Structure formats: C-alpha cells, structure tokens
Amino acid sequence: PGPEHLPAVTERPTLSFELFPPRTPAAEPRLWQTVRALEAARPDFVSVTYGASGRTRETTRALVRRLLRETSLTAIVHLTCVGTSREEVSQVVREFLDEGVRAFLALRGDPPADAEDWQPHPDGVDTAADLVALLRRIEAERVAVSPAQAVRATVRPLSLAVAAFPRGNHATGGTRAQDVQSLLAKQEAGADFAITQVVHTADDFAGLVEEARSAGVRIPIIPGVIPLTDPGRLRRLEQLTGVPAPAALVGRLDAIEDPEHRHEVGVDATAELLRGVLDAGAPGVHVYTFNQHRGPLDALERAGLLGHAHDDAPDEAPGEAPGDTP
Numbered sequence: 001p002g003p004e005h006l007p008a009v010t011e012r013p014t015l016s017f018e019l020f021p022p023r024t025p026a027a028e029p030r031l032w033q034t035v036r037a038l039e040a041a042r043p044d045f046v047s048v049t050y051g052a053s054g055r056t057r058e059t060t061r062a063l064v065r066r067l068l069r070e071t072s073l074t075a076i077v078h079l080t081c082v083g084t085s086r087e088e089v090s091q092v093v094r095e096f097l098d099e100g101v102r103a104f105l106a107l108r109g110d111p112p113a114d115a116e117d118w119q120p121h122p123d124g125v126d127t128a129a130d131l132v133a134l135l136r137r138i139e140a141e142r143v144a145v146s147p148a149q150a151v152r153a154t155v156r157p158l159s160l161a162v163a164a165f166p167r168g169n170h171a172t173g174g175t176r177a178q179d180v181q182s183l184l185a186k187q188e189a190g191a192d193f194a195i196t197q198v199v200h201t202a203d204d205f206a207g208l209v210e211e212a213r214s215a216g217v218r219i220p221i222i223p224g225v226i227p228l229t230d231p232g233r234l235r236r237l238e239q240l241t242g243v244p245a246p247a248a249l250v251g252r253l254d255a256i257e258d259p260e261h262r263h264e265v266g267v268d269a270t271a272e273l274l275r276g277v278l279d280a281g282a283p284g285v286h287v288y289t290f291n292q293h294r295g296p297l298d299a300l301e302r303a304g305l306l307g308h309a310h311d312d313a314p315d316e317a318p319g320e321a322p323g324d325t326p
C-alpha cells in the first residue's frame, strides 16, 4: 500500500534551542534562569555549543553534566574536530558517552581566523563527515565489548546531527552546491538529521531542501532561526555568517525608539518566519537563543507553537555576546 494507506499521525513540529556555555561565572545564574524557562516549553532537545579546537571543552562539559543531572532536558552536544588529533577527539567522545550523552552535533569547526600559518593536524579528523564516521565507530566498539553498553544502545540509540548551510558556508567560502555534497557525505557516514545555519526567510530554507533532496539527501533538515528582535545582532550575524540581515525589517526596528514596541515588531516578524518554514515543510524549528528566553518564547507563542503558557519572566540582562553560535 502507498503512503495514503498509512495511519495519520498528529504532526507536532519538533522544538529545540541552542545554548552556549557561560563565559563567566557571573553569567551562570542568568543562563540557568533561561534554562528553566526554556525547559517549561518542553522542547525535544537543547543543543550546547563547543568552541573550535576544544576551546570550551570544560565549560561545555560542565553545562551538559548539569543539564543531564538537574533537568528533564535532552542535550545534544556540539563537537568540533578541526586542529585536534584523532586520539584527542576520540577521548572527548568517550568522556561524553561515559557521562550519558547520547546525541552529538558533529561539526568540523573553523581554524582560528588570525593564524595565517595554520596547518591541519597531521593525524586529525578533517571533515564533519569523518567525525560522524568516527563517532559511529567508537559507539560500535563500545557495544561490541560491553553487553551493558549494548543494552543501553538499544534503549537510547546514539543520534548524530550535522550542520547544513542554506546560503553556503561563508567561513569556508563553500557554495551551497558544495555544502549539499558535504551534507550527502555526512548522511552516508551515518548522520541522522541536519540543523541549518540561521535562516531569515522561508525561501532560503526551502531552496536548500529542494537542492539537497535532488542530490539524494533524505535525512530531516531542521531550520535554525533567531528571534528577529535586535537589529544590532542581525547586523553582527551578517558579518559572522554571511547571511544577509533582513534589510527592511532591520530598518524598521532601527527606527523604533521604544524597546518594548521594537520587541513586539521583532516577535511578529519571527512568528511569521516560524510559520513560513513550517509551511515550507520543516519538521521542526531550532531556535538560537543567545542564552536568552524572552525573545524565543514570545515568538514561539505568537506562532502558536507553545502548547501551554511559559514562565513570562523577562530577561533581566542583555545576555552574552554571540560567539561560536553560527
């Protein structure tokens, strides 16, 4: 029988949030206020960033450990491999697995921008697809030698996410077509789903999905979205990612003096984008929170994507500056 004979399922889009480890001890209580507010929205998972070359290894680990122990959240740990030996990457992976992490976002990461004489590690993991293959191999080895691990792996299989780039990868100079080939290689290495670089229009997302599907990519692709409430952040993100800031909206936000009014206009625009990507077929939405909860939750609520009311406590501080977040 064709798909029309399959039973209908209630389609509830996935909801997920990106967090980054606090850069200072002072930022930690604020982050935890955000974690609790996001937890109340019952996301499918939160993802925790990891600095290129393992820069945030300890702070990422500390945050993930606390998320696993003190919250009901499922954590996906970002992992980068650029500039690191295969042995060191494997060690980090084993440590996270030992702590109970069962999901990773496998990334290459970028070499330091200011190091002109930078060379890849002679025995390194060169691409995200290589990292996916390494993760699958490490898991298979653990399962092969440990019956306890084999049982755990059945109950909680390892899930591997990867990155996708609707406008090509600005950091590497890669075009969208090259990135789709890279996405295909990640799928072939064992990736389960992809999360995109920030998109500001549903068309950018739909364009990537169309190109990826005609190249043979079958895994789900989840669009990454930021709250479109802060014109300064949208401009900084354009510099960082090459994704053009939505010029008309930025102009409108710049012209509004009252911060609450600006927030409302930005929330409306974000809600429209969220509905737009879902209408374009997205299986869910991944919100880059910049460790703040008010913008993400207000936008999700306005888009009708929160099942119940969230903790309406406003962010008490402007959060941290974006860094490793794409």
Ligand code: FAD
Pocket: 048, 049, 050, 051, 052, 078, 079, 080, 105, 106, 107, 108, 109, 110, 126, 127, 128, 129, 162, 163, 164, 169, 171, 172, 173, 174, 175, 178, 179, 181, 182, 183, 185, 195, 196, 197, 198, 224, 324, 325, 326
């Ligand atoms: P790869 O897939 O290895 O691609 C790197 C380059 O090689 C690309 O130009 C690609 O086109 C090319 N390439 C690789 N394989 C092939 C192939 N088979 N055919 C053709 N071309 C190929 N960075 C951090 O440091 N920490 C983070 O926590 C972090 N989180 C991120 C989260 C998301 C959702 C996204 C989208 C990005 C994130 N980044 C993070 C940034 C990311 O590390 C960089 O964008 C990096 O340049 C690319 O990583 P990748 O995993 O896509 O690498």
